[in-house]
Amino acid sequence: IGRHIVYKKEVTSTQDIAHQLVQEGAEEGTIVIADKQTKGKGRLGRPWHSMEEKGLWFSIILRPDIPPQVAPQLTLLTAVAVQEGLERATDLPVEIKWPNDILLRGKKIAGILTEMHSELDRIQAIVVGIGLNVNQQKTDFPEELSAVATSLSMEANGKVFQRSDVIVSVLEKYEHWYYKYLDQGFFPIKKRWEQLATTIGKEITAKTMRKEVQGIAEGITDEGVLLIRKKDGTLESVYSADID
Numbered sequence: 001i002g003r004h005i006v007y008k009k010e011v012t013s014t015q016d017i018a019h020q021l022v023q024e025g026a027e028e029g030t031i032v033i034a035d036k037q038t039k040g041k042g043r044l045g046r047p048w049h050s051m052e053e054k055g056l057w058f059s060i061i062l063r064p065d066i067p068p069q070v071a072p073q074l075t076l077l078t079a080v081a082v083q084e085g086l087e088r089a090t091d092l093p094v095e096i097k098w099p100n101d102i103l104l105r106g107k108k109i110a111g112i113l114t115e116m117h118s119e120l121d122r123i124q125a126i127v128v129g130i131g132l133n134v135n136q137q138k139t140d141f142p143e144e145l146s147a148v149a150t151s152l153s154m155e156a157n158g159k160v161f162q163r164s165d166v167i168v169s170v171l172e173k174y175e176h177w178y179y180k181y182l183d184q185g186f187f188p189i190k191k192r193w194e195q196l197a198t199t200i201g202k203e204i205t206a207k208t209m210r211k212e213v214q215g216i217a218e219g220i221t222d223e224g225v226l227l228i229r230k231k232d233g234t235l236e237s238v239y240s241a242d243i244d
């Protein structure tokens with residue numbers, strides 16, 4: 001991971017550049033990183049605020065030989081690597097919340113966007129986009145984000161972090177978990193994710209589009225589906241929801 005790095009000062013989105021490089025045959029592990037994104041992309045078509053040179057905005061190109069339906073495993077793997085990498089670099093209490101939020105004291109510190117290129121039933125490439133809020137201060141965030149987003153620096157009393165130390169720490173963890181995944185499959189990642197995710201083992205309410213499911217979050221499946229044990233003892237699968 002990261003043997004080949006493409007660095008740009010300003011881009012629309014590192015995802016756009018990475019997708020283009022995939023088409024040109026870029027090798028696995030290629031990373032695209034930019035100081036600023038003018039059109040950063042978040043999940044569900046939302047924008048991702050990344051105009052500042054104070055965060056880390058990058059995309060990793062992977063070419064695992066897996067079927068598309070297990071692609072969410074890469075998102076969970078990424079959450080584990082980001083959690084461990086950030087915690088090691090900063091000593092701050094970084095949390096994972098299902099499905100793939102990375103939080104610090106309840107506010108969003110990082111975002112993960114996984115997009116894939118697939119052909120028939122095989123994946124051609126996966127582009128994993130990672131956004132890390134590093135040295136932003138409160139006034140760097142737009143008004144509507146200040147209640148829900150934070151940065152490493154804001155949570156460490158204004159300490160300024162070396163962005164290169166932070167990314168190296170995350171990429172080292174990434175490499176560790178990615179090769180373990182290729183070698184041993186999803187099981188070790190799933191175990192680690194369940195240890196780190198604050199959602200697991202707790203009484204939660206999952207609000208899906210159609211209903212609310214209440215119970216104890218027991219774990220996740222190989223497809224990244226959340227399993228909730230309800231009061232009546234039955235197990236319910238939740239594919240997509242907001243968790244309280």
Ligand code: BTN
Nearest residue numbers: 013040041042043058111129131
């Ligand atoms: C989310 O909605 O939580 C995911 C945000 C992902 C942001 C990163 S920043 C680097 C890469 N390029 C983008 O345009 N998005 C991802």
